[in-house]
Amino acid sequence: MSVQAVSGASDVAAAILPRRGGFAGALSDLLWRKPGLLLFLMLAPPLLWLGVVYIGSLIALLAQSFFSIDEFSGLISRELTLKTYGDLFQPANLDIIVRTVTMAALVTLASAVVAFPIAYYAARYARGKWKALFYLGVMLPLWSSYLVKVYAWKLILAKEGILTWVFAKLHLSWLLDGWLSLPVVGGNSLSVSFTGTFIVFVYVWLPFMILPIQAALERVPGNLVEASSDLGASPGQTFRNVLFPLALPGIVAGSIFTFSLTLGDYIIPQIIGTSRLFIGQAVYAQQGTAGNIPLAAAFTVVPIVIMGFYLWGAKRMGAFNAL
Amino acid sequence: MRSDRSQSAPLGIKIAAAVGLAFLHLPILLIFVYAFTTEEKSYQWPPPGLTTQWFAATWARPDVWQALGLSVQVAAISTAIALVLGTLCAAAVSQTRFFGREAISLLVILPIALPGIITGIALRSAFSLAEIPFSFWTIVLGHATFCVVVVYNNAVARFRRTSGSLIEASMDLGADGFQTFRHVILPNIGTALLAGGMLAFALSFDEVIVTTFTAGQQQTLPIWMLEELVRPRQRPVTNVVAMVVVLATLLPILAAYYLTREGDQIAGAGK
Numbered sequence: 001m002s003v004q005a006v007s008g009a010s011d012v013a014a015a016i017l018p019r020r021g022g023f024a025g026a027l028s029d030l031l032w033r034k035p036g037l038l039l040f041l042m043l044a045p046p047l048l049w050l051g052v053v054y055i056g057s058l059i060a061l062l063a064q065s066f067f068s069i070d071e072f073s074g075l076i077s078r079e080l081t082l083k084t085y086g087d088l089f090q091p092a093n094l095d096i097i098v099r100t101v102t103m104a105a106l107v108t109l110a111s112a113v114v115a116f117p118i119a120y121y122a123a124r125y126a127r128g129k130w131k132a133l134f135y136l137g138v139m140l141p142l143w144s145s146y147l148v149k150v151y152a153w154k155l156i157l158a159k160e161g162i163l164t165w166v167f168a169k170l171h172l173s174w175l176l177d178g179w180l181s182l183p184v185v186g187g188n189s190l191s192v193s194f195t196g197t198f199i200v201f202v203y204v205w206l207p208f209m210i211l212p213i214q215a216a217l218e219r220v221p222g223n224l225v226e227a228s229s230d231l232g233a234s235p236g237q238t239f240r241n242v243l244f245p246l247a248l249p250g251i252v253a254g255s256i257f258t259f260s261l262t263l264g265d266y267i268i269p270q271i272i273g274t275s276r277l278f279i280g281q282a283v284y285a286q287q288g289t290a291g292n293i294p295l296a297a298a299f300t301v302v303p304i305v306i307m308g309f310y311l312w313g314a315k316r317m318g319a320f321n322a323l
Numbered sequence: 324m325r326s327d328r329s330q331s332a333p334l335g336i337k338i339a340a341a342v343g344l345a346f347l348h349l350p351i352l353l354i355f356v357y358a359f360t361t362e363e364k365s366y367q368w369p370p371p372g373l374t375t376q377w378f379a380a381t382w383a384r385p386d387v388w389q390a391l392g393l394s395v396q397v398a399a400i401s402t403a404i405a406l407v408l409g410t411l412c413a414a415a416v417s418q419t420r421f422f423g424r425e426a427i428s429l430l431v432i433l434p435i436a437l438p439g440i441i442t443g444i445a446l447r448s449a450f451s452l453a454e455i456p457f458s459f460w461t462i463v464l465g466h467a468t469f470c471v472v473v474v475y476n477n478a479v480a481r482f483r484r485t486s487g488s489l490i491e492a493s494m495d496l497g498a499d500g501f502q503t504f505r506h507v508i509l510p511n512i513g514t515a516l517l518a519g520g521m522l523a524f525a526l527s528f529d530e531v532i533v534t535t536f537t538a539g540q541q542q543t544l545p546i547w548m549l550e551e552l553v554r555p556r557q558r559p560v561t562n563v564v565a566m567v568v569v570l571a572t573l574l575p576i577l578a579a580y581y582l583t584r585e586g587d588q589i590a591g592a593g594k
Contacts, residue, residue: 024499028499032494032500042415043411046411047412050408050430050471053464054430055430057445057446057448057449058445060448060452117335117339117343120336120340121339135580136577137344140573143522143525143572144569145545147548148354150552152350152351152353152565154366155366156350161366161368162368162369164368203346203347264441265438265440266440270553271552283444297444303437303438
């Protein structure tokens with residue numbers, strides 16, 4: 001309904017119809033005659049809540065990144081300064097940022113590779129009952145408890161857990177041990193290595209990648225693929241030149257989630273991973289034990305800026321239409 | 324029937340899709356096995372024996388019940404707030420055109436578009452600046468903020484499909500605004516709100532990242548689980564709680580799916 005279109009006619013209606021009695025009737029008439037007032041009344045509560053509680057807190061947080069901490073007293077001085085941002089670019093902190101962004105990029109790539117066949121099958125071949133099954137098959141893990149999922153992987157990746165057992169049964173223990181002895185990706189067991197962190201990230205964010213790719217692929221007409229093969233393209237060529245470009249906005253849309261969620265997570269690397277920090281953990285440690293709210297605030301600016309650029313690029317690629 | 328519909332998939336795609344789906348589901352199923360294991364001190368596989376004693380042990384734990392109670396209360400009140408705010412916002416955005424409409428949809432989505440840790444630390448620092456002590460209501464404040472978007476998404480999709488002329492017809496037939504809302508609008512958007520509400524409940528019930536910043540010393544069920552994950556003390560009890568949580572979130576998701584599957588947009592497609 002367009003309120004503006006009707007508002008002109010309401011003057012006429014008011015002249016013909018009798019006024020309604022009672023307070024509720026009068027209120028109802030008033031709102032009908034003044035759609036602006038109705039709109040205001042509808043928007044005021046959500047805007048007050050989100051605008052004041054949420055945006056207010058965000059601005060307060062960002063403002064604090066321009067404060068600094070006194071290194072001797074540990075007190076926070078409320079003078080505007082860029083000193084905290086100077087601290088942010090110390091080598092140790094830069095390491096954390098680079099590590100997190102690399103992990104986010106790898107997780108995004110891997111989820112796209114794992115998600116594509118599932119999305120492709122669901123979009124192009126699954127029909128009727130199978131389609132519903134595929135949909136629920138993605139939705140249930142998406143909505144299952146985040147902590148339970150992380151916990152499940154703690155069970156799987158533990159040294160005495162099922163994965164070690166499977167490798168032993170397949171006589172492939174040497175492969176697992178070989179991988180774990182590698183410098184960066186290895187560790188004492190999978191649950192305390194970057195490999196473990198990586199697997200869990202991919203697992204937890206995978207449904208966020210499947211759904212947009214599936215949505216993008218569903219809009220590709222099947223006869224485009226047929227035309228491509230009729231014209232002599234091999235399945236690989238069809239994929240590279242027809243399917244992939246058309247699915248790309250969906251992949252980019254999914255990558256917004258996988259990238260952003262990996263950037264901000266602090267629980268997965270804390271529970272499954274090495275003692276080297278990620279951005280989320282650094283924020284948590286700075287605001288908690290270290291009590292350095294300005295540096296924690298400055299750290300949160302990093303994902304905000306990265307995601308800002310990311311969203312800008314994604315919008316230019318038309319990814320928002322695939323959301 | 325179009326020819327591409329009757330084709331069956333190449334074997335490679337079938338296998339990759341099946342492996343992918345198995346990857347998504349097997350870890351969760353594994354939890355069910357661990358809930359019955361007799362092993363207490365480690366995550367040993369295969370389980371040395373099976374027992375149901377941990378269900379009784381969990382049942383007798385007051386801290387688990389307390390955490391569960393707090394989680395349910397927080398989720399119920401946050402969902403109620405989100406239902407009101409989300410529906411109002413959806414009605415305003417979908418029924419009228421006004422300046423800044425796009426900005427409002429962005430504002431609603433922002434709390435889950437930004438990483439949870441940012442929402443969490445922003446709220447926490449705001450509480451400390453305003454000298455608000457942590458309480459039940461500080462948790463609700465955080466949860467309601469990000470639950471609004473789920474209700475909003477569901478309600479907006481339904482409003483888009485509900486014809487505006489229905490409302491005009493109701494008014495023409497002499498109903499006042501409140502009667503129209505009660506007898507025309509509400510029955511139309513009812514199932515969408517129910518679905519949105521259930522998803523909001525599930526989202527709040529499971530939330531941990533924002534909650535760690537707004538809960539202070541209180542324990543919701545996810546915070547209880549997080550403590551156990553960081554410092555495992557009660558492995559068997561944790562296994563049972565994890566299994567119960569999986570089952571408890573399964574039902575609202577299935578219900579929300581069946582309530583909205585006729586629609587153009589299915590609930591929860593964007594968590």
